[in-house]
Amino acid sequence: MARQKTYVSPSSQPVAIVGAGIAGIATAVRLAVRGHRVTVFEAQESFGGKMHQLELPGGYRFDGGPSLFTLPHLVDELFELAGRNPADYFRYQRLDPITEYFFADGTQLTAWADEEKFAAEVEVKLRVPAADVLSFLARSRRSYSATAGTFLQKSLHRAKTYLSPEVLKAVAAVPQLGLLETMHQRHQTAFPRDARLVQLFDRFATYNGSDPYQAPATLSMIPHLEHGLGAFYPEGGIYAIAQSLVRLAEELGIAFRYQEPVLEILTADGRVTGVRTAQDVYDFGLVVSNMDVVPTYRKLLPTQPAPERTLGQPRSSSALIFYWGVARRFPELGVHNIFFSENYQQEFEAIFQQKTVSPDPTVYVNITSGYTPTDAPPGHENWFVMVNVPHDQGQDWPALIHQTRQAVLTRVSKALGTDVAALIRAEHVWDPPGIAERTSSFGGALYGSSSNNQLAAFLRHPNFSRKLEGLYFCGGSVHPGGGIPLCLLSARIVSDLIMN
Numbered sequence: 001m002a003r004q005k006t007y008v009s010p011s012s013q014p015v016a017i018v019g020a021g022i023a024g025i026a027t028a029v030r031l032a033v034r035g036h037r038v039t040v041f042e043a044q045e046s047f048g049g050k051m052h053q054l055e056l057p058g059g060y061r062f063d064g065g066p067s068l069f070t071l072p073h074l075v076d077e078l079f080e081l082a083g084r085n086p087a088d089y090f091r092y093q094r095l096d097p098i099t100e101y102f103f104a105d106g107t108q109l110t111a112w113a114d115e116e117k118f119a120a121e122v123e124v125k126l127r128v129p130a131a132d133v134l135s136f137l138a139r140s141r142r143s144y145s146a147t148a149g150t151f152l153q154k155s156l157h158r159a160k161t162y163l164s165p166e167v168l169k170a171v172a173a174v175p176q177l178g179l180l181e182t183m184h185q186r187h188q189t190a191f192p193r194d195a196r197l198v199q200l201f202d203r204f205a206t207y208n209g210s211d212p213y214q215a216p217a218t219l220s221m222i223p224h225l226e227h228g229l230g231a232f233y234p235e236g237g238i239y240a241i242a243q244s245l246v247r248l249a250e251e252l253g254i255a256f257r258y259q260e261p262v263l264e265i266l267t268a269d270g271r272v273t274g275v276r277t278a279q280d281v282y283d284f285g286l287v288v289s290n291m292d293v294v295p296t297y298r299k300l301l302p303t304q305p306a307p308e309r310t311l312g313q314p315r316s317s318s319a320l321i322f323y324w325g326v327a328r329r330f331p332e333l334g335v336h337n338i339f340f341s342e343n344y345q346q347e348f349e350a351i352f353q354q355k356t357v358s359p360d361p362t363v364y365v366n367i368t369s370g371y372t373p374t375d376a377p378p379g380h381e382n383w384f385v386m387v388n389v390p391h392d393q394g395q396d397w398p399a400l401i402h403q404t405r406q407a408v409l410t411r412v413s414k415a416l417g418t419d420v421a422a423l424i425r426a427e428h429v430w431d432p433p434g435i436a437e438r439t440s441s442f443g444g445a446l447y448g449s450s451s452n453n454q455l456a457a458f459l460r461h462p463n464f465s466r467k468l469e470g471l472y473f474c475g476g477s478v479h480p481g482g483g484i485p486l487c488l489l490s491a492r493i494v495s496d497l498i499m500n
Contacts, residue, residue: 013285013470015498016041016275018262018300019440021049022484023475024290025245026078026491032252033081034499036286040254041277043261043440047246049290050439050446051484053239056426060325060382061375063238064430067366067384068207068336070225071485072232074492075241082248090244091235098231100334102415103196104342108332115227126194136190136201141228143221152480152489184345186217199344203362206388208481209316209447211348219451225485233335237368237375241484265289265300271469286470288494292477293461294442304468310461315391316447316482317351318432320404322385325426329381330416335371339363339411351390352452357400361387363408380425385412391443392432401429441477448477463493472498 015031017024020042028038046052050065072092079086096113103109109125112118115137119130183205184198191197202212204222212219234240246256257277264276265287274283289296297306341347341362350358366384369376376382387404413420432444442448449460461478465471474490476482 014039014283015286015288016262016282016284017288017290018265018275018296019049019290019475020044020047020246020256020258021290021439021475021487022051022242022245023487023491024049024288025242025249026488027288027290027474027494028254029078029245029249029252030081030491030495031288031498032249032254034495038249038254039282039284040249040256041260041262041275042256042258044438045259047256047258048239048242050435050441051238051242052438053237054323054428056323056325056428058325058380058426059377060323060380060426061237061372062323062382062384063366063368066238066484067386068226069232069234069238069241069484070229071488072234074485074488075245078245078488079248082252084248089248090240092232093235095231095233095335097334098226099336099338100332101200102337102339103199104340105196106415107196109196109200111227113227113230118227122197126197128191128194128197132191133197137223137227140221140224143218144224144228147218147221152486181217183212183215183217183219186220187212196340199340202344203338203340205451206317207483208451208486209318209388209445210451211352213345213348214352214452216451216453231336233368233371235372237372238484262291262300264302265296265471267301267304267468270467272471284470286472286498288472288474290473290475292439292441292445292448292475293473294477295440296473301468307461307466310459313449313459314352314452315443315445316450317388318391318435318441318444318446319430320357320387320389320401320432321430322383322405322408323426323428323430324383324385324424325376326381326383326420327379327423327425328418329379330367330418332416333365333367333381335367337365337367339365339415341411347388351388352450355390355393356395357387357389357404359403359407360411361389361404361407363387363411365412389432391445392436393443397431397433401431446476447482451481463490464497 014037017028017040020040028040032038052064054062054064076086097110099111101109110121119133122128122133123130184202187198187201205212205215207222260277262275266274272287294311341360347358350356364386367381369382409421435444463473463479472494474494476487480486480489
């Protein structure tokens with residue numbers, strides 16, 4: 001490719017995307033629809049990033065990373081932008097129930113999709129009035145409705161954002177957002193009669209890798225995503241999201257260059273000029289990094305000054321994941337299952353203060369074989385077993401894996417009244433160093449920086465470079481944050497920034 005000598009308008013410039021994670025794929029689709037020629041560079045052998053899949057001997061298939069799917073319209077939107085019928089590529093159904101909860105005292109509770117049914121379940125099982133639950137969910141809904149248009153769907157780092165009507169709506173909601181209290185304090189005030197329900201709603205801090213005992217009560221709007229707007233299951237599993245979007249991308253002429261990691265983003269005179277890989281040097285007037293911002297600056301922009309304050313923000317939690325092929329079916333388990341620890345505060349102190357794993361962790365088990373029977377042999381299940389852990393800072397992970405595996409088996413076996421260890425027929429482990437190696441997430445932190453302070457949303461890296469024209473950022477380490485919906489929204493924000 002000949003190096004360009006003159007300025008080319010953004011609407012016709014070729015674009016390089018660094019990383020084929022979900023945000024990178026979505027950004028590529030949006031820009032291709034708007035007329036750009038897009039090339040996606042990916043270090044791994046295939047697409048998806050954290051959203052990959054794993055197969056183990058014996059016929060067990062797993063979604064490798066994300067397991068919860070909300071706001072499916074953000075995926076549908078990409079097909080509609082391209083003039084396609086989403087159902088021709090991608091199908092999903094609303095989950096009901098959403099989650100099965102197992103508390104340390106033996107109480108079991110089902111989170112139904114219908115808010116009133118869920119509130120009635122809480123009243124029966126936990127003796128908390130249904131009206132209190134519905135009031136809390138209504139407050140979560142109002143907070144989300146008032147602020148999502150500003151804090152999730154627009155750049156917080158452009159002055160024009162603060163002149164929009166959505167900002168006035170968000171400002172009016174400030175008194176109820178709880179900026180000066182933590183999530184835990186809000187939940188404790190809402191449900192003083194039962195610590196178990198407080199624990200249930202505290203859990204939503206983990207959706208962006210944060211600590212409910214530090215994170216602002218603003219994040220108490222997260223339950224609305226699940227209980228108000230719904231949780232969904234994609235036909236074929238979460239990996240089907242990435243598969244369907246790559247199929248669309250290839251139809252749009254987007255080029256994917258796998259096993260070709262970008263080694264450097266090239267710059268000259270205050271703007272990007274291309275990328276360098278081991279295979280070649282490529283000219284691009286626009287580059288979008290879907291890589292975590294820390295390695296983007298440290299590895300791909302070694303000669304450029306880095307925003308040290310932003311890169312130094314405390315990291316989110318990571319995950320320790322056990323993929324187990326289990327030789328039995330458990331009808332009491334659903335797609336999403338939570339086995340709570342006895343002392344939740346101690347668990348988060350271990351993660352964020354002590355930088356280790358609690359000896360009694362909360363356990364999340366995702367099982368897709370009930371909806372996709374081919375994910376496990378007949379009579380078996382595929383268990384994706386996850387524990388929240390600190391990001392990698394040189395801990396003794398082999399020892400922590402052994403300790404945590406035993407704790408997980410003890411917790412789950414006790415709740416189910418079965419020796420789960422005896423049922424494991426296949427196993428694979430993914431730890432924070434492994435997550436960091438495969439996905440280039442700094443320290444294996446799943447969501448970039450944590451949201452453990454009131455200004456966290458504003459301290460995330462913007463979706464554009466303040467110093468290099470033509471350089472943009474998408475994905476979980478930048479605004480608006482991690483998780484499938486927010487990564488898709490980051491793609492929308494980047495696309496709008498480039499086109500505007």
